[in-house]
Amino acid sequence: MTIDREAPIGVFDSGVGGLTVACEIMQNLPKERIVYFGDTARVPYGSKSRETVLRYSRQIVRFLQTQGVKAIVVACNTASALALDEIEKEIDIPIIGVIKSGARVAAATTKDDKVGVIATESTIQSGMYQDYIRKIDASIEVFGKACPLFVPLVEEGWMEDSITNQVIERYLSVFARQQIDTLILGCTHYPLLSKSIKEVMGAGVELVNPAYETAIELGGLLKRLDIESTIKETGEFPYRFFVSDAANKFTHFANSILPVATPVTQQINIEEY
């Protein structure tokens, strides 16, 4: 199969969080076009079962393939943890997720071989961050902690806030006795709390945000497969956005975090794919 190097990259997430990954791709691979899908009708994935997250992810991959994407980035940690391995076997275009990148940076960052991971319940239960890190270096100890209130707190807009700080302190207090020196922000919403998380963890703990590293990994992959885009300007706007619910709300959020103004977001019925 020949892959069209000028085809777009498919990026998907359970909702808006994956825009942080799309943003890194825009900044680091500026020639690449993007088709983004946010499953806002069924968000969040973080408390749902493997079976359900896999079914949802398969529908989204089928949708992205109708858009002619040349590669797919799973910008959702939960879907990367629960669905990526299966889907990789089922499709004939390259697909990468945020977890492997995050794991690799964390393994390279830790000096004392003690890494913490904060993520949704389903991501932590999957043990994927732990597995990937141990595959890289079996001597690294990995400690996971689910933080289910972080996403609703971010969505409520309580980013630098006394209540949010208390929630952060309560969740992260488990890491005090484990003396980690590296903490993976294993959910795309969490970087929006990084200032407060940094304060609680102190200067001795390095925070790892997999979004940037995923964009870099994607760049390497496209190069290796010789499917990088070579077109600088087509005149056409290079990014398209689709959601399963509440397109206007999504556009509003996208405009607040992306380096470009987002045109119309299209709503589709993902259950039909």
Added chain:
Amino acid sequence: MTIDREAPIGVFDSGVGGLTVACEIMQNLPKERIVYFGDTARVPYGSKSRETVLRYSRQIVRFLQTQGVKAIVVACNTASALALDEIEKEIDIPIIGVIKSGARVAAATTKDDKVGVIATESTIQSGMYQDYIRKIDASIEVFGKACPLFVPLVEEGWMEDSITNQVIERYLSVFARQQIDTLILGCTHYPLLSKSIKEVMGAGVELVNPAYETAIELGGLLKRLDIESTIKETGEFPYRFFVSDAANKFTHFANSILPVATPVTQQINIEEY
């Protein structure tokens, strides 16, 4: 069309919260059988659009009809607010929701004609509680406040908790200057926070929980239509539970709040209906 009086009542919610309504039906209408559906694969509804909540509710109603229900109770405030009016026109069995009952009790309870409503974002934005109460008595002032963090706090199990109390205080502080004497708990999860809410609001504010009143309204409706069940004991377990995801987790929760031990919960693919 003749309705079979021994057929079960269909009760549905976006997740586990509607079990508080099922519980009131069990206790107040002990002869009635129940088929419960919790949409755990797509929970929560409270931040989703009218269009999406209506599509989901229609699928669930179609599923409940395959189970031969004689009437339907929408135990979810958001679905009652966004979908009930439409669905009522589309089906030929009676259907009721929690909002009308809650509105009626609140209107009967307030002495100073000032009622507060706390609920999800979508329920508040729909203005349904306000509309129903004003239809009953146009002189009553209704003040709504969305409390999106209450559901995740309850699901995290932080029911009587210093952080939760601060969230309650912050959300409910808007009611201080409005001098309400009645507060509707307009989301099925909120009664689980009623002790702390009561403390914050003080003795002068009556809390209204629509679950009980909905069961009473259902009883009246069945009587009026002459379709009450007359069978005391069939030997068969009278309650069946279905979810769209994570059946075991649901059974565990159901057993913690229902007056009967829940047998197996069945998982179905609701998107097929």
